[in-house]
Amino acid sequence: xxxxxxxxxxxxxxxxxxxxxxxxxxxxxxxxxxxxxxxxxxxxxxxxxxxxxxxxxxxxxxxxxxxxxxxxxxxxxxxxxxxxxxxxxxxxxxxxxxxxxxxxxxxxxxxxxxxxxxxxxxxxxxxxxxxxxxxxxxxxxxxxxxxxxxxxxxxxxxxxxxxxxxxxxxxxxxxxxxxxxxxxxxxxxxxxxxxxxxxxxxxxxxxxxxxxxxxxxxxxxxxxxxxxxxxxxxxxxxxxxxxxxxxxxxxxxxxxxxxxxxxxxxxxxx
Numbered sequence: 510x511x512x513x514x515x516x517x518x519x520x521x522x523x524x525x526x527x528x529x530x531x532x533x534x535x536x537x538x539x540x541x542x543x544x545x546x547x548x549x550x551x552x553x554x555x556x557x558x559x560x561x562x563x564x565x566x567x568x569x570x571x572x573x574x575x576x577x578x579x580x581x582x583x584x585x586x587x588x589x590x591x592x593x594x595x596x597x598x599x600x601x602x603x604x605x606x607x608x609x610x611x612x613x614x615x616x617x618x619x620x621x622x623x624x625x626x627x628x629x630x631x632x633x634x635x636x637x638x639x640x641x642x643x644x645x646x647x648x649x650x651x652x653x654x655x656x657x658x659x660x661x662x663x664x665x666x667x668x669x670x671x672x673x674x675x676x677x678x679x680x681x682x683x684x685x686x687x688x689x690x691x692x693x694x695x696x697x698x699x700x701x702x703x704x705x706x707x708x709x710x711x712x713x714x715x716x717x718x719x720x721x722x723x724x725x726x727x728x729x730x731x732x733x734x735x736x737x738x739x740x741x742x743x744x745x746x747x748x749x750x751x752x753x754x755x756x757x758x759x760x761x762x763x764x765x766x767x768x769x770x771x772x773x774x775x776x777x778x779x
């Protein structure tokens with residue numbers, strides 16, 4: 510039964526995503542012809558999409574603190590691709606994403622036309638280009654979100670922050686907002702660190718199916734009370750990591766992760 514329900518959920522998400530994007534794309538052409546700013550139209554489309562996906566997945570989103578208003582530069586820990594849904598449901602924003610996403614069939618094209626900022630982390634020089642784009646993208650209609658960990662995690666703790674992409678807010682002496690994400694699932698569901706967080710080598714299509722099998726998902730967003738500013742990007746990264754770690758709620762312990770890893774190793778040997 511769970512598999513059947515998960516299949517229906519994913520079908521509905523696909524239909525919803527394509528429908529919202531088609532309407533967005535048609536409206537985008539009109540916006541281009543009239544030479545209007547597209548961010549407001551994009552924000553409406555993304556919020557509609559995010560709230561629809563959350564509804565289909567039976568995801569409740571709880572907010573602690575006050576979401577920043579544009580223009581803002583915000584950093585957050587990163588747990589899953591579903592973070593995009595959660596943050597878009599409450600913020601007017603674009604994201605800095607790894608360049609690999611741009612190559613994904615259909616999704617890559619959609620993300621590009623939605624104004625996502627892509628970075629090739631393998632090329633050091635690309636950081637300079639991205640920081641320039643970020644400076645151009647920050648305006649009264651949208652903020653920019655960065656996941657400075659550089660990868661998703663299991664939810665044990667907040668991974669160290671990489672500082673290169675914080676060069677722009679450091680150099681320009683910009684106040685940086687911060688938030689922490691965590692998830693939980695229903696009592697009869699698989700724990701969120703396994704079924705919501707995407708940090709292992711599970712293929713995307715298998716993981717999203719497993720996530721859809723959950724009866725209920727709760728997403729918690731904790732927004733920091735203050736902002737952080739520092740002209741040194743490394744010091745800025747360290748301070749932001751410290752502040753995000755303070756408000757982050759661990760989803761699993763290191764002991765549990767190690768125990769499961771040892772069990773899998775023993776099973777593999779046997």
